[in-house]
Every structure is written in C-alpha cells, then in structure tokens.
Amino acid sequence: MYDIYGCDKMDILEVQKEVREIVGPKRITTEYIDRVFYSRDLSVDPTELPSMVVLPKTVEEVSKIVKIANKRNIPIFTFGRGSTLLGLRVKENSIVINLSGMNKILNIDTASLTVTTEAGAVWLAVNATLWKKGYELSSQWHGGVISSTMGGAVAANAIARTSEPGTQVGDTLVGLEAVLPNGDIIKTGSAANPNSAPFERYALGPDITGLFLGSAGTFGIITKVSFRIRRKRNKTEYLSFSFGNYRDAVEAVKNLQQNELIQFALLVQGALPPEKENLLHIIITGNENTILRKKELAETICRMSRGKPEDPENTRRFWETYYYSWLRGMPTRYYYVRKGTPYFCPEVNAYFRIQDLPKAYDAFWEYWNKEKSADIKRVKGVLKGIDTFFTYNGGFIWFDPLFPVKDKEAINVGFEVRKEMTEKFMDLGGCPAAISSSSAPIVFSRLGTTYEFMKLLKKSIDPKNILNPGVLFPEVL
Ligand SMILES: Cc1cc2nc3c(=O)[nH]c(=O)nc-3n(C[C@H](O)[C@H](O)[C@H](O)COP(=O)(O)OP(=O)(O)OC[C@H]3O[C@@H](n4cnc5c(N)ncnc54)[C@H](O)[C@@H]3O)c2cc1C
Numbered sequence: 001m002y003d004i005y006g007c008d009k010m011d012i013l014e015v016q017k018e019v020r021e022i023v024g025p026k027r028i029t030t031e032y033i034d035r036v037f038y039s040r041d042l043s044v045d046p047t048e049l050p051s052m053v054v055l056p057k058t059v060e061e062v063s064k065i066v067k068i069a070n071k072r073n074i075p076i077f078t079f080g081r082g083s084t085l086l087g088l089r090v091k092e093n094s095i096v097i098n099l100s101g102m103n104k105i106l107n108i109d110t111a112s113l114t115v116t117t118e119a120g121a122v123w124l125a126v127n128a129t130l131w132k133k134g135y136e137l138s139s140q141w142h143g144g145v146i147s148s149t150m151g152g153a154v155a156a157n158a159i160a161r162t163s164e165p166g167t168q169v170g171d172t173l174v175g176l177e178a179v180l181p182n183g184d185i186i187k188t189g190s191a192a193n194p195n196s197a198p199f200e201r202y203a204l205g206p207d208i209t210g211l212f213l214g215s216a217g218t219f220g221i222i223t224k225v226s227f228r229i230r231r232k233r234n235k236t237e238y239l240s241f242s243f244g245n246y247r248d249a250v251e252a253v254k255n256l257q258q259n260e261l262i263q264f265a266l267l268v269q270g271a272l273p274p275e276k277e278n279l280l281h282i283i284i285t286g287n288e289n290t291i292l293r294k295k296e297l298a299e300t301i302c303r304m305s306r307g308k309p310e311d312p313e314n315t316r317r318f319w320e321t322y323y324y325s326w327l328r329g330m331p332t333r334y335y336y337v338r339k340g341t342p343y344f345c346p347e348v349n350a351y352f353r354i355q356d357l358p359k360a361y362d363a364f365w366e367y368w369n370k371e372k373s374a375d376i377k378r379v380k381g382v383l384k385g386i387d388t389f390f391t392y393n394g395g396f397i398w399f400d401p402l403f404p405v406k407d408k409e410a411i412n413v414g415f416e417v418r419k420e421m422t423e424k425f426m427d428l429g430g431c432p433a434a435i436s437s438s439s440a441p442i443v444f445s446r447l448g449t450t451y452e453f454m455k456l457l458k459k460s461i462d463p464k465n466i467l468n469p470g471v472l473f474p475e476v477l
Contacts, residue, residue, distance in 0.1 A: 011072050012051045012093055019054055019095070022064045027055040027101065038079055038096040044344045044405060045087035045415075045438055050077060050094045055101040059177060059185055059223040062097065066221065066466070067183035069095060075469045078217040080120065080152025083144045085347050087438030088216075089470060097221060099151055105129055106224065112199040113138075114174050116226040119151025126150060131232055138228040139172040140263070146322060151222040156434050157214030159349075161264045161283075161319075163257060165392040170213045172228040174201050178212055178220035181462035188212075191226065198226035211457075216436055217468040218458060233263075235291045238315040239282040239298055241307035242275065246361050249278045252305035253390045254354050256282070261298045266318075267395075268327050270385030280307065281315040281327060328385070343402035344411070345384060346418035346438075350397055350430030357388065357395045360428050364399060367424060372417060379403060379410035381417070396433070397425075440472045 020028050029035075030052050040047040056062045069076050075094040082088070090096065102118035105126060109115070110133065117126055123137075123145040130136050141161035142148065148158060154176065158169050166172075175189025175198040188209040191198040201209050211219055243249035246269070253265050263285040269277055280302070284294050299309070317326040325331055352360050364386065368376065375381075384400040399421060403414035415438075422432060422442045432443050444451045458465075458473050469475045 011074070015068060015072055015074055015095070016052050018068050019052065019065055022061055022068075023054055023056055027057065029053050035096075038077075038082070038098065039090045041082045041084045041086060041088040041436075043085045043087040043346070043438065044411060045089055047089045048092040050090050050096040051092070053096045053098055055098050057101055059179060062179045062221055062223055063183045063185055065095065065097065066179055066181065069466050070182060070464060073464055074466070076221075076467055077471075078155070078221050078468060080149030080155070081122070081147045083147040083152070084156055084434065084436065085345060086156070086434060086436030088468075089437040091469065091475075099149060099221070099223075102223060103149075108133065108135070108229070109197070109199070110135060110229075112197070113229050114197075114199055114226050115229050116198055116224060117150050118224055119154075119176075119222045120149050122146075123148045123150060123153060130229055134232050135229045136232045137172065138230045139167050139169045141319075141322075142169065143322070143324065150225045150227070154213055154222055154225055155215060155217050156436075159389060159396050159433060161266070161389065163253075163262050163264050163390045163392055164260070168391065170210070173209055173213065174198050174226040174228055175209050176212060176222050176226065177224035178222045180220045181464075181467045185223075186220075189226070214433065214435065216471050218472045219461060219467070221467065233285040233287065235286055235288055236263075236319070237284045237291055237295045238312035238319065239284070239295065239302070240310040240312040240315045241280045241282070241302040242310050243278040243280065243305065243307050246278055247358050248305045248307070249280050250354065250357050250388075250395070252280065252302045252307055253395075255301045255305070256298055257354070257390065257392055259297065259301070261294045261301075265390040266327070267388040267390070268385055269387075270383045270400075271330070272328055272385075276310070279310065279327075281312075281318065283315065283319050324387075327387070341380075342405050343382070344405040344414065345400050345402055346414040348399045348401075348418055348421040348425065348432075349434065350422075350425040350432045351391070351394055352397060352425075352428070352430050353394050354390075356429050357397065360397055360425060360430055361386070363424055363428055364397075364421070367421060368401075372420070375413050376401075376417070379407060379413045381410065381413060397430070435472065437471050444472070 034053050035049045038053045077090045077096050079098045099120035102120040104118045107116045139160045142158045160169050175191050177187050190196045190200040190203045264283040266281045314329045381403045384402050387398040389396040403410040
C-alpha cells in the first residue's frame with residue numbers, strides 16, 4: 001500500500017522495529033485502540049489511523065525517531081494531550097509522537113523569574129507547583145489548563161485569560177528547545193549560548209522562539225519550554241455586570257483596559273435569560289493595598305456605561321474551577337447533551353480591534369438568525385454562546401455553535417458554518433488564532449505573499465514535509 005510519502009507496509013514494519021529499539025518495547029504501541037485514540041484531537045473532522053504511537057522520554061529519542069522518519073519518508077504527527085477542537089488530521093502510515101511522557105519541571109529560577117519544563121508538562125500542574133513556592137506563571141490561565149501541555153500551548157498559541165499587557169502565552173515565553181525536521185536539536189533565546197540560561201528571549205539575533213509559536217508542530221517538535229513567572233498575587237476580587245447591549249459592554253471594557261484595572265474581562269452572550277444578555281465577568285488581582293481601589297474604579301466605569309451589577313458568584317466559580325458552564329450558571333451537561341442528544345462544537349474564533357468588535361458581533365447575528373437560519377434549524381443546530389475574551393487592546397471572539405454529532409447532515413452544516421463564519425470574520429478584519437487543518441486553508445489563502453513566505457520557510461526546513469503534513473501547509477508543498 002503506497003501513499004504520497006512513498007512508504008509501503010514493509011517500510012512501516014521496519015520502522016516499528018527501529019523505533020522499538022530506540023524507546024524500548026513499553027513506549028511504542030501499534031494496538032488498534034491506541035491508534036484510534038491518537039487519530040484526532042477533540043474535533044470530529046475526518047482523519048486516518050497512524051501506524052504507531054510512541055511515547056519518548058528524552059530529546060535524543062525524539063531526534064532519532066525524526067531521523068528515521070526522514071530517511072524513510074514517513075510523516076510524524078505530534079500530540080500534547082490532544083485537547084484542541086481544531087481538527088488535527090492524522091494520516092495513515094504515520095508515526096504519532098506523544099509528548100505527554102516528557103513532563104518534568106526542570107528548573108524554577110526565582111532569581112531570574114523563569115520556569116523551565118519539558119514540553120509535556122501539564123499547565124495546571126506547573127502552576128500548582130509554583131503556587132506552593134509563592135510564584136505563578138506570568139500568563140495565568142487559559143481554558144484548557146487542566147489538560148493542556150506547556151508545549152501544546154506554545155504550538156497552538158493558546159489564548160490566555162488575560163487582559164493585562166505583556167501576559168499572553170507568547171508574551172511570557174522566554175525560549176525553547178526543539179527538534180527540527182532533520183533531527184537537529186536547537187535552543188532559542190539566551191539559552192542558545194551554551195554558557196547561559198533561559199532568561200531573555202530577545203538576544204542572540206532574530207526571535208527564533210516566535211517561529212514556533214502557533215506553528216502547530218509544523219516547524220519542529222518542541223521538547224522544552226521556558227516561561228516567565230511572577231510572585232503569586234495574593235488577592236482576587238470578582239465583579240459581574242449586565243448591559244443592555246454589546247456596544248455598552250465593549251465601551252466599559254475599553255475604559256477598564258485603558259486604566260489597567262483588570263486581570264481579565266470576559267463578555268458572554270447566548271444561552272442566557274434576555275435580561276442577562278451581555279454579561280460581563282471581571283477578574284481583578286493584586287495585593288491588599290491596591291485591590292479595593294481598583295474594584296471601586298472598575299465598578300464606577302461599568303455603571304457609567306449603564307451596566308447593572310449582578311451576583312459575581314459564577315465569575316468566581318469560573319475562575320477558580322475552570323468550567324465554562326459556570327459563566328452562565330448552568331451545569332456542563334446543558335451544553336453538550338440536551339434531551340439525550342450529544343453535540344459537537346465546530347468553534348470559530350478571531351482577534352478583533354476593540355472598535356471592530358460590535359460589527360463582528362452584528363455580522364454573526366445576521367448570519368445565524370437570517371442567512372443560515374433555515375439550514376441550522378433543519379439540522380437542529382443550537383448556539384452554546386459567544387464569548388469575548390478581552391486582550392489589552394482588543395478582543396478575541398469565540399463563537400461556539402453546537403450540532404448533533406450523530407447526524408451526518410448536521411455535521412456537514414456545522415462544518416459549513418465554521419467555514420462561512422471564518423470567511424466572514426476575515427472579511428471584517430478578524431484574525432483567527434490557534435489555527436489547524438480545518439481553518440488553515442481558509443485563513444492562509446487570504447494572506448498572499450505572507451503565506452508564500454511561510455511555505456518557503458517550511459519547504460527549506462522540512463523539504464520532505466515530514467512534520468504534521470497538512471496541518472498548516474498542504475500535504476505536497
Ligand atoms: C474545556 C476546554 C477549554 C479550552 N479553553 C481554551 C482557551 O481558553 N484557550 C485556548 O487557546 N485553548 C483552549 N482550549 C484548547 C486547548 O486546550 C489548548 O489549545 C491547549 O493549549 C492544547 O494543548 P495540548 O497539549 O492538548 O495540545 P494538542 O491538542 O495535543 O496539540 C495542539 C497542536 O500543537 C501541536 N503540538 C502539541 N504539542 C507539541 C509539541 N511539543 N511540539 C510541537 N507541536 C506540538 C499538535 O500537533 C497540534 O497541532 C480548551 C480546551 C478545552 C477542552
């Protein structure tokens with residue numbers, strides 16, 4: 001059996017033998033059930049089964065496996081914990097490398113305020129270890145922290161729960177170690193100097209760290225990461241306000257952002273009673289001396305934009321217990337299983353400038369209630385909600401429709417909605433992040449010479465298209 005990579009069944013059996021010699025018999029599996037499990041992320045996009053799943057323990061093992069894949073023309077797909085909904089599509093006759101076995105915290109440097117971990121360490125576990133020492137990651141939260149690996153957060157460019165300048169996941173990344181598609185091992189930032197350590201990203205030439213951020217595993221396999229940390233903030237306050245319309249809520253957040261009052265603001269719509277539409281959740285962190293003053297100012301700003309105070313209990317539960325359902329005060333099952341029907345979520349997202357958010361919001365409702373309404377109703381699609389994460393100068397709209405997962409037609413309409421809404425967002429100046437197989441062709445086809453440049457980079461460092469083929473770049477470049 002041949003595929004575009006020109007490897008046959010015999011090659012694959014040989015490769016399994018060679019990889020087994022590298023990692024030993026216990027850290028490679030060819031069992032059907034393991035191959036099914038590692039054939040996709042949390043999405044329902046079509047995919048294929050890999051030939052083997054490997055759990056390396058060291059960067060040297062990763063490098064050796066990549067060299068074999070190169071010699072034999074066999075694609076490699078990289079997994080952290082597979083917690084994205086983006087449509088990571090695996091191919092037949094491929095190797096899945098699962099980084100979750102490389103999960104050690106290697107160094108906490110409280111003098112230069114950095115933490116270095118292996119790429120498979122889980123975000124929440126790293127943060128919890130730091131908390132015990134009185135520190136925390138400078139980029140505090142994103143929704144997937146329970147399962148997200150540190151390397152996965154970098155590769156997917158995870159969107160953090162932060163409105164503070166300089167605290168998005170990428171802003172706080174100091175450097176990394178990666179295995180390139182030819183098997184070479186590189187370090188970025190100050191750690192590239194063998195006599196130094198990972199403490200400064202912008203040293204020793206171009207910002208190579210940035211190349212891996214959001215690269216979805218196409219430029220290299222990240223094996224170590226170093227992030228900025230800070231003293232743990234010892235006080236958190238919560239506020240919640242409802243607004244008569246989206247514009248008023250956005251105006252309030254613009255003023256909160258410009259006065260640097262909040263750690264994070266999140267606006268939710270959908271699946272709420274009409275009087276609670278446009279519910280703004282505000283998280284304020286700091287110390288005892290400053291926090292009450294910040295809270296008072298934030299309340300004044302919200303009232304000036306006609307906000308009505310609400311009970312902040314759901315805000316607190318959302319922040320402290322990580323569940324999205326509690327934003328709306330509902331149990332999780334309300335979203336994904338209604339009347340016994342399981343749903344899937346073909347999510348659509350994009351960053352917008354603060355002043356462009358209202359027109360993106362209007363465009364969404366026009367599409368959902370008018371343009372696409374008949375198709376959506378026919379297949380019983382529902383809206384889980386629209387959430388706007390506010391950054392320090394804009395917002396990240398997260399639009400979550402739900403479609404019955406057991407109905408083929410409903411799945412197709414769900415995919416159409418994802419495609420058409422992504423196109424609409426791009427038309428309106430939106431910039432999707434966390435891109436993967438499903439959204440890449442739509443987004444990148446609009447980037448002209450910028451995409452040509454990305455392809456040129458990919459082609460020069462991965463001429464055989466070994467790493468995550470088809471995830472950002474076409475399978476045959
Ligand atoms: C309840 C819930 C809430 C979520 N909320 C958010 C949120 O607020 N913000 C957000 O951004 N995401 C969110 N997500 C999505 C997801 O959790 C994050 O994007 C997370 O960072 C992915 O980590 P992972 O280790 O599971 O990566 P995976 O899903 O395994 O991988 C993601 C991509 O990165 C590549 N990759 C993974 N590890 C490496 C590596 N070491 N080297 C090279 N490439 C690699 C993979 O090939 C893939 O293309 C949420 C998910 C869930 C289930």
